[in-house]
Amino acid sequence: MSAAGAILGARSVSKSFFGNPVLRDVSIALLPGRIHALLGENGAGKSTLINLLSGTLAPDAGTLEIDGDRIAALAPRDARRLGIAVVQQELSLAPHLSIAENIGLGAAPRRWGMIDYRGLAARVAALCTGVGLTEPPELPVGRLPLGRRQLVEIAKALFRRPRVLILDEPTSSLAAPDVAMLTALVRRLRDQGVAILYISHRLNEILDFCEHVTVLKDGAVTADRPLAGLDPLGLVRLMVGRDPQDLFPPYRAQATAETVLQTNGFRSGTASGIDLTLHRGEILGLGGLAGQGQEEFLLGLAGAAPARAAQFRMTTGAKPRTAPFAGVAEANAAGLAYVPADRKREGLLQPHSIRLNLLLPGFAAHPVQRRRRAAEAATSAELAGRFTIRGDLRRPVQALSGGNQQKVALAKWLPLAPSILLLNDPTRGVDVETKREIYLALRAMAAEGKAVLLLSSDTPELVHLCDRVMVFHDGRVAALLPHGAATEEAIVAAALGLAAPAAASVPA
Amino acid sequence: MSGTVRRRLYWAIQWRRNEGLGALGIVLLAAAVLYAVLFPGIFGAGALNKFVQGWFPTALVAAAETIVMLTGGIDLAVGPMVSLGSVVAASTMQSPLGTAGGVLATLALGIGVGSFVGWVVAVARYPAIIVTLAMSFVIRGVALLILPRPGGFVPHGLSDLLAGNRPVTALLLVLLVLAWKLYQATPLGLGLVAAGDNAEGAYRSGVGVTASRISAYAASGMLQALAGLYVAAQTGSGDPLIGEPLTLAAIAAAVLGGVSFLGGQGTLRGALAGSLLMSILINVMFFLRLPLVAQYVVQGAIIVVTVALPRLRAAARRPV
Numbered sequence: 001m002s003a004a005g006a007i008l009g010a011r012s013v014s015k016s017f018f019g020n021p022v023l024r025d026v027s028i029a030l031l032p033g034r035i036h037a038l039l040g041e042n043g044a045g046k047s048t049l050i051n052l053l054s055g056t057l058a059p060d061a062g063t064l065e066i067d068g069d070r071i072a073a074l075a076p077r078d079a080r081r082l083g084i085a086v087v088q089q090e091l092s093l094a095p096h097l098s099i100a101e102n103i104g105l106g107a108a109p110r111r112w113g114m115i116d117y118r119g120l121a122a123r124v125a126a127l128c129t130g131v132g133l134t135e136p137p138e139l140p141v142g143r144l145p146l147g148r149r150q151l152v153e154i155a156k157a158l159f160r161r162p163r164v165l166i167l168d169e170p171t172s173s174l175a176a177p178d179v180a181m182l183t184a185l186v187r188r189l190r191d192q193g194v195a196i197l198y199i200s201h202r203l204n205e206i207l208d209f210c211e212h213v214t215v216l217k218d219g220a221v222t223a224d225r226p227l228a229g230l231d232p233l234g235l236v237r238l239m240v241g242r243d244p245q246d247l248f249p250p251y252r253a254q255a256t257a258e259t260v261l262q263t264n265g266f267r268s269g270t271a272s273g274i275d276l277t278l279h280r281g282e283i284l285g286l287g288g289l290a291g292q293g294q295e296e297f298l299l300g301l302a303g304a305a306p307a308r309a310a311q312f313r314m315t316t317g318a319k320p321r322t323a324p325f326a327g328v329a330e331a332n333a334a335g336l337a338y339v340p341a342d343r344k345r346e347g348l349l350q351p352h353s354i355r356l357n358l359l360l361p362g363f364a365a366h367p368v369q370r371r372r373r374a375a376e377a378a379t380s381a382e383l384a385g386r387f388t389i390r391g392d393l394r395r396p397v398q399a400l401s402g403g404n405q406q407k408v409a410l411a412k413w414l415p416l417a418p419s420i421l422l423l424n425d426p427t428r429g430v431d432v433e434t435k436r437e438i439y440l441a442l443r444a445m446a447a448e449g450k451a452v453l454l455l456s457s458d459t460p461e462l463v464h465l466c467d468r469v470m471v472f473h474d475g476r477v478a479a480l481l482p483h484g485a486a487t488e489e490a491i492v493a494a495a496l497g498l499a500a501p502a503a504a505s506v507p508a
Numbered sequence: 509m510s511g512t513v514r515r516r517l518y519w520a521i522q523w524r525r526n527e528g529l530g531a532l533g534i535v536l537l538a539a540a541v542l543y544a545v546l547f548p549g550i551f552g553a554g555a556l557n558k559f560v561q562g563w564f565p566t567a568l569v570a571a572a573e574t575i576v577m578l579t580g581g582i583d584l585a586v587g588p589m590v591s592l593g594s595v596v597a598a599s600t601m602q603s604p605l606g607t608a609g610g611v612l613a614t615l616a617l618g619i620g621v622g623s624f625v626g627w628v629v630a631v632a633r634y635p636a637i638i639v640t641l642a643m644s645f646v647i648r649g650v651a652l653l654i655l656p657r658p659g660g661f662v663p664h665g666l667s668d669l670l671a672g673n674r675p676v677t678a679l680l681l682v683l684l685v686l687a688w689k690l691y692q693a694t695p696l697g698l699g700l701v702a703a704g705d706n707a708e709g710a711y712r713s714g715v716g717v718t719a720s721r722i723s724a725y726a727a728s729g730m731l732q733a734l735a736g737l738y739v740a741a742q743t744g745s746g747d748p749l750i751g752e753p754l755t756l757a758a759i760a761a762a763v764l765g766g767v768s769f770l771g772g773q774g775t776l777r778g779a780l781a782g783s784l785l786m787s788i789l790i791n792v793m794f795f796l797r798l799p800l801v802a803q804y805v806v807q808g809a810i811i812v813v814t815v816a817l818p819r820l821r822a823a824a825r826r827p828v
Contacts, residue, residue: 054712056712068556076711077714081531091708094709095706097698106699106715107714114694115698117518137520138520155809325550333620
């Protein structure tokens with residue numbers, strides 16, 4: 001439904017990665033002089049859509065349209081020539097080059113084949129004033145704090161005098177005065193007839209100055225309408241709500257009253273002031289938008305990142321542990337296992353056999369023992385059976401699908417009999433069937449009395465699987481929701497920094 | 509903003525790039541003073557000229573290595589390429605092609621081999637360290653096939669022009685710096701630095717990353733072949749192994765001069781200062797009658813220490 005007069009549009013585009021559909025039949029139309037908001041949860045397909053519109057990726061199906069003309073292929077170079085500029089989150093800057101060179105990179109004025117530094121300086125000076133960059137233009141970009149780099153990124157997009165400007169969370173690292181400056185600037189560009197696509201998680205910003213909204217959910221458009229008449233909770237409702245089908249095993253409360261891990265004032269990276277009480281048999285979910293500190297919290301607990309805590313007490317071992325772990329091996333020995341999100345790089349040794357991968361943590365526990373092949377075969381066969389990893393275990397692990405690889409990454413920790421499992425987004429990029437198997441395995445492990453911390457970017461998972469959900473926002477816990485109160489609306493609202501409707505009732 | 513401020517942008521950027529070179533400058537000054545004290549004869553006009561001539565091949569290959577390292581690559585075939593350059597120059601100049609033909613053949617060799625390596629790295633996307641290591645054997649082999657032992661001939665006039673008593677070499681150094689400045693001010697020149705700094709970002713910004721990389725390797729190859737031509741002029745003949753020490757010297761000079769193995773960071777002035785320091789050290793070692801292979805020990809150690817220093821400093825500063 002590409003509206004008439006659109007500068008840039010996509011018509012029924014689809015895109016899959018490794019068989020997982022990321023965008024399905026998505027249409028969008030960017031009109032001159034209109035600020036168009038693009039909204040969606042983590043993994044809803046926003047980044048993929050931006051990459052299609054800017055020529056960084058090509059759609060599997062569907063077409064792009066520029067000024068009403070269909071185009072077959074769009075390379076970044078073409079996109080720029082056609083006046084499409086994207087403000088990424090600090091992705092396109094060269095840290096050792098100056099502000100001015102970065103702004104002009106790839107588009108600087110030339111004289112006799114050489115960069116016209118005089119002309120560049122003049123245009124850069126005007127742009128920097130416009131976006132509020134007061135630093136000297138010869139300063140290397142790497143010397144700027146993150147928020148200022150974002151302004152360079154914006155100036156760089158404007159340098160190309162765009163007709164379409166795509167802003168990907170431009171305010172996420174900006175201080176309040178800079179946000180006001182940016183807002184005024186975007187309005188000015190709109191009045192000049194630029195078509196603007198604005199991606200942000202700050203709903204108030206979107207309601208404040210966008211005119212039209214496209215909402216993505218699971219790669220499909222759930223709304224394409226004017227913003228007038230919508231309130232923040234109305235927007236949240238458009239982003240969430242999925243039929244759980246039979247994906248999740250029926251929920252049963254299995255948490256006991258026995259505390260296995262307690263921390264107060266835990267800090268690691270950007271996460272700070274985190275209070276956690278984890279019980280035997282509990283599945284505790286960690287939610288929030290990407291990069292709000294939940295991952296660093298998990299890494300800090302696992303001993304993979306430096307961490308401190310006012311109070312720390314882990315009571316599963318023979319004697320209680322009272323300080324955060326300084327290393328992963330130490331944490332493993334104490335009965336804590338961390339399953340990383342990036343199974344390809346961190347979770348598994350790809351070229352090695354499934355069996356070797358399953359046995360690896362066990363090797364670490366007995367570094368100088370003669371290997372006992374028969375026992376190894378029995379152990380790996382048992383793990384494979386339990387996680388329904390089918391086929392020959394001597395195959396390299398890279399021969400498995402993503403979902404089955406995830407099962408290996410999870411199963412390999414069980415021989416160590418961990419009492420606490422830290423899972424970093426275990427179902428990301430995993431097919432539905434395998435998701436269900438992983439859910440069943442998690443439930444079974446909780447029933448055995450293990451405690452599970454489940455970081456997930458998939459909100460329904462938090463809703464249907466977890467006994468409680470901690471929602472992170474800006475490095476802190478924005479809400480702690482018990483099962484039942486942790487609805488998709490409540491989780492997403494807390495993740496976006498709105499006051500949670502059914503806020504934090506905290507069972508001990 | 510006034511016009512003068514605008515005009516100053518280029519020089520302001522250039523000035524910023526001196527950051528981090530202070531320590532090298534001090535060490536270089538100290539080495540120069542030490543050298544002058546040990547060998548006061550250096551200040552004779554002839555001696556200084558000879559010193560610059562001894563330094564020049566190292567300076568050329570340091571520049572060649574710097575271009576490649578700025579793109580995020582590395583060239584391990586610098587030494588053999590210098591040898592091949594000297595062999596090709598010396599064997600073509602005695603053929604009917606003559607002196608001019610020999611210079612052109614050497615230039616074509618450098619640009620051709622450089623472009624090929626650049627293509628393999630930038631388009632076929634093989635790691636530069638593997639490609640140039642393999643090429644170093646290919647090039648060394650070809651040089652030995654053309655001239656199994658030192659031979660060939662460089663016209664006396666050319667030798668006298670380049671390596672005689674007139675300060676032509678100093679002039680060539682100035683030309684090198686000027687050519688570099690011009691190259692760095694073109695989109696290709698700036699593009700190779702941007703590609704080394706953030707390849708994905710440069711590509712998205714519309715920088716011709718592939719073209720920048722290939723031209724960088726081509727320019728580097730040309731400088732290496734020219735260094736070979738210069739060495740042949742100095743000795744009056746071609747030598748299939750004469751460049752061998754220069755691979756390590758080029759990397760050591762670049763690293764000393766603040767050129768990063770990770771790409772995107774570094775300056776020619778730094779690399780030239782590094783090569784000058786290296787040249788002084790080699791001369792001192794020579795006068796102290798240390799065996800030639802001591803160079804390797806010193807240069808290798810310099811690379812390791814220079815690369816390790818910032819990390820040790822960062823480790824010492826790390827909190828928690």
